[in-house]
Amino acid sequence: xxxxxxxxxxxxxxxxxxxxxxxxxxxxxxxxxxxxxxxxxxxxxxxxxxxxxxxxxxxxxxxxxxxxxxxxxxxxxxxxxxxxxxxxxxxxxxxxxxxxxxxxxxxxxxxxxxxxxxxxxxxxxxxxxxxxxxxxxxxxxxxxxxxxxxxxxxxxxxxxxxxxxxxxxxxxxxxxxxxxxxxxxxxxxxxxxxxxxxxxxxxxxxxxxxxxxxxxxxxxxxxxxxxxxxxxxxxxxxxxxxxxxxxxxxxxxxxxxxxxxxxxxxxxxxxxxxxxxxxxxxxxxxxxxxxxxxxxxxxxxxxxxxxxxxxxxxxxxxxxxxxxxxxxxxxxxxxxxxxxxxxxxxxxxxxxxxxxxxxxxxxxxxxxxxxxxxxxxxxxxxxxxxxxxxxxxxxxxxxxxxxxxxxxxxxxxxxxxxxxxxxxxxxxxxxxxxxxxxxxxxxxxxxxxxxxxxxxxxxxxxxxxxxxxxxxxxxxxxxxxxxxxxxxxxxxxxxxxxxxxxxxxxxxxxxxxxxxxxxxxxxxxxxxxxxxxxxxxxxxxxxxxxxxxxxxxxxx
Amino acid sequence: xxxxxxxxxxxxxxxxxxxxxxxxxxxxxxxxxxxxxxxxxxxxxxxxxxxxxxxxxxxxxxxxxxxxxxxxxxxxxxxxxxxxxxxxxxxxxxxxxxxxxxxxxxxxxxxxxxxxxxxxxxxxxxxxxxxxxxxx
Numbered sequence: 236x237x238x239x240x241x242x243x244x245x246x247x248x249x250x251x252x253x254x255x256x257x258x259x260x261x262x263x264x265x266x267x268x269x270x271x272x273x274x275x276x277x278x279x280x281x282x283x284x285x286x287x288x289x290x291x292x293x294x295x296x297x298x299x300x301x302x303x304x305x306x307x308x309x310x311x312x313x314x315x316x317x318x319x320x321x322x323x324x325x326x327x328x329x330x331x332x333x334x335x336x337x338x339x340x341x342x343x344x345x346x347x348x349x350x351x352x353x354x355x356x357x358x359x360x361x362x363x364x365x366x367x368x369x370x371x372x373x374x375x376x377x378x379x380x381x382x383x384x385x386x387x388x389x390x391x392x393x394x395x396x397x398x399x400x401x402x403x404x405x406x407x408x409x410x411x412x413x414x415x416x417x418x419x420x421x422x423x424x425x426x427x428x429x430x431x432x433x434x435x436x437x438x439x440x441x442x443x444x445x446x447x448x449x450x451x452x453x454x455x456x457x458x459x460x461x462x463x464x465x466x467x468x469x470x471x472x473x474x475x476x477x478x479x480x481x482x483x484x485x486x487x488x489x490x491x492x493x494x495x496x497x498x499x500x501x502x503x504x505x506x507x508x509x510x511x512x513x514x515x516x517x518x519x520x521x522x523x524x525x526x527x528x529x530x531x532x533x534x535x536x537x538x539x540x541x542x543x544x545x546x547x548x549x550x551x552x553x554x555x556x557x558x559x560x561x562x563x564x565x566x567x568x569x570x571x572x573x574x575x576x577x578x579x580x581x582x583x584x585x586x587x588x589x590x591x592x593x594x595x596x597x598x599x600x601x602x603x604x605x606x607x608x609x610x611x612x613x614x615x616x617x618x619x620x621x622x623x624x625x626x627x628x629x630x631x632x633x634x635x636x637x638x639x640x641x642x643x644x645x646x647x648x649x650x651x652x653x654x655x656x657x658x659x660x661x662x663x664x665x666x667x668x669x670x671x672x673x674x675x676x677x678x679x680x681x682x683x684x685x686x687x688x689x690x691x692x693x694x695x696x697x698x699x700x701x702x703x704x705x706x707x708x709x710x711x712x713x714x715x716x717x718x719x720x721x722x723x724x725x726x727x728x729x730x731x732x733x734x735x736x737x738x739x740x741x742x743x744x745x746x747x748x749x750x751x752x753x754x755x756x757x758x759x760x761x762x763x764x765x766x767x768x769x770x771x772x773x774x775x776x777x778x779x780x781x782x783x784x785x786x787x788x789x790x791x
Numbered sequence: 792x793x794x795x796x797x798x799x800x801x802x803x804x805x806x807x808x809x810x811x812x813x814x815x816x817x818x819x820x821x822x823x824x825x826x827x828x829x830x831x832x833x834x835x836x837x838x839x840x841x842x843x844x845x846x847x848x849x850x851x852x853x854x855x856x857x858x859x860x861x862x863x864x865x866x867x868x869x870x871x872x873x874x875x876x877x878x879x880x881x882x883x884x885x886x887x888x889x890x891x892x893x894x895x896x897x898x899x900x901x902x903x904x905x906x907x908x909x910x911x912x913x914x915x916x917x918x919x920x921x922x923x924x925x926x927x
Contacts, residue, residue: 264881270852273852392887392922474856474859475853513925514926517927520925
C-alpha cells in the first residue's frame with residue numbers, strides 16, 4: 236500500500252506547524268472565533284456537545300498495523316481509551332483538549348496520517364470500496380485513484396471555502412460498496428468499448444434533509460482526464476452553488492435547480508480550459524501510486540483443516556458464514572470484524588481491540604486493515620488456513636460477533652449522546668434493537684438486513700439507504716422516530732419511503748421487531764431478503780404490520 | 792488606510808489610477824483598475840485580458856468564489872496585476888497567491904489584528920504545493 240513520500244511527510248509537518256500557530260493566534264486574539272472555526276474544521280476539529288471532537292482521516296479506509304497501533308496510543312494518551320469508527324471511514328476521538336490537539340496531529344504525522352479536510356466546506360476525505368484490492372469483482376484497485384484525488388484536493392487553493400462540504404467516493408467494482416450515488420461526486424470504474432478503464436462520473440447525490448440519488452454527468456471519462464474534470468466540476472460549483480442558504484448549498488441542489496444539462500455544459504466548457512494546464516505529470520505520479528498499491532504476494536497453499544474446524548465448531552462456522560467475503564485470490568478470504576457486538580456502541584473500539592486487530596493484520600493479513608463505511612474493520616487478505624486462529628484471537632477481545640450484514644450490524648450516528656446537531660438518541664436505539672434480536676435468536680433466520688439510524692435530519696447514519704431506516708426527531712421536546720422502508724445504498728441506490736407517523740422512544744424497538752418478524756411471514760422463501768420482499772410487495776403490507784390498529788380502523 | 796500585502800510584507804497603496812466597477816468602464820483616460828464583486832458571473836470575465844489591474848472583492852473570508860475567479864482570469868491569459876480585497880485572512884494568503892493573485896488589500900483594523908509577520912509566515916506559498924506538483 237501507499238506510504239508517504241518526502242513531499243507528503245513535509246506537507247503534513249508544515250500543516251501541523253500552521254495549525255499550532257492558528258491555535259496560538261486564536262488565544263492571542265489575532266483570529267476571532269468566527270475566523271478560527273473554519274481553520275480548525277479543515278483540520279478535523281469540531282466543537283461537540285460536551286467537548287472538542289477530533290476526526291482523523293483514514294484515507295480511503297486503509298490502515299497498516301503501525302497506524303492502527305498509533306490510533307490506539309492516541310486513544311490512551313489523549314482520550315478515554317477508545318475511538319469511534321465512522322460512516323466515512325474515519326475515526327473520531329470524542330474527548331480531546333484543544334491544547335493537546337497539535338500534539339495529537341504530530342503523533343499522527345509520525346505514522347503518515349492526518350486530520351486534514353475531515354470537516355469544513357472543503358473537499359472531504361475521499362472514500363473507497365472497503366474491499367478494494369481484494370474483491371473478486373473489481374476492474375482495478377480504486378485506492379490509487381483515491382490517493383491521487385487526496386493529493387489533488389489537499390489544500391487546493393480554490394476549494395477551501397466552498398459553499399458547503401464536498402464528498403467524493405470511488406469504486407473499482409461492479410457491486411457498489413462505496414455508496415457512490417449518494418456522494419457529491421461518485422466515480423464508478425468502467426471499461427469503454429476499446430477495453431480501457433475509465434470512470435462513469437456521477438454528480439449531485441447526497442442524503443441529508445433533501446436526499447437525492449446522483450445523476451450521471453459523463454458516461455465515460457478517460458482516467459487521464461480525472462483531475463481536470465473533477466476540478467472543472469468543483470470550479471463550476473464554487474461559483475454557482477448557493478451561499479444564501481446552507482440547506483440549499485450542496486451541489487445536489489445546484490444540479491437540481493440548474494438542471495443536469497446546464498451543469499454538463501458548464502463543466503465541459505470549464506474542463507476544456509483546465510485540461511490544458513495538466514502536462515501529464517499527474518499520470519506519472521499515478522503510475523507510482525498504482526505500483527505502491529500492487530497486490531501483496533499471495534501464496535498458494537493448502538487451506539489446512541479449515542473445513543474440518545468449521546464442521547467441528549458451530550460458533551466458528553456461524554462466524555465464517557456471516558463475516559467472510561469472497562476473495563479474488565485462491566485460498567483467501569476477506570474477513571469483516573464486527574464492531575457491532577450486541578448491546579455495544581456501533582463503531583466503538585477500545586485501544587486493546589485496536590492493538591489485537593493490528594497484530595492480526597501483521598501476522599495473518601499481509602499488513603492491511605480497512606475501515607468500512609458500515610463501521611466495521613476489515614482484514615482484506617487472510618488465508619483460509621489462518622481463519623481459525625484469527626477467530627480465536629478475536630474472541631478473546633469480544634470482536635468475534637457473527638453478524639455482518641444482519642439485523643444487528645446497524646449503522647448509527649453518534650446522536651444526542653455526543654453530537655451538537657442531534658435531535659434524538661441513536662446509539663441506545665441501536666443497542667436495544669441489537670440486544671432484542673439477539674434475545675430472540677432470529678437474526679440468522681432473518682438474513683441480510685440493513686438497519687440504519689440517524690439522530691437528526693442530516694442523516695449521518697444513512698437512514699435513507701437502509702432497508703429499514705430510522706430517523707430520530709424532536710417533536711415538542713419528545714424524541715420521535717420515523718421509519719423509512721426500502722432504501723438501498725448499492726448500485727441500485729434507492730431512497731427509502733416514509734412508512735407513516737413516528738414512534739416514541741419506547742415504541743420504536745417493538746415496532747422494528749413487529750416489522751421484521753412480520754416480514755418472515757411475508758417472504759416467499761428463506762432466500763427472499765427483506766429488501767426483495769419489500770420491492771415485490773410494496774409498502775402496504777409492511778405498513779399494516781407497523782400500524783395494526785390504524786389499519787383496522789380504516790377497514791371498519 | 793488600506794494596506795497592501797505581498798510576499799515581502801506590508802506596503803502602502805501604489806496604484807494611482809483608481810478603481811471602477813465593471814459596469815462603469817468608460818473613457819480610456821487612465822488605465823483604471825477594475826473592481827469585481829465576488830458574485831461576478833464567469834461570462835463577465837471575457838474581455839478583461841488586457842486590463843492593467845483587477846481587484847476582486849472578498850466580502851467575507853468564508854466566500855471562496857474570488858479564488859476561482861482569479862484562477863479563471865489567469866487561465867484565460869490575464870497577465871496584469873490581480874488583487875484580493877477585503878476580508879482575507881493571513882491564513883488564506885497562500886491560497887490567494889496560488890490561485891493567481893499578486894497581492895491582498897486589507898483595511899487598517901485587520902492589519903493591526905494580523906500584523907505583517909503573520910502574512911509573511913505564508914510567503915513560502917510555493918512550497919508544499921500539491922496542485923503545482925500534479926500539474927507538472
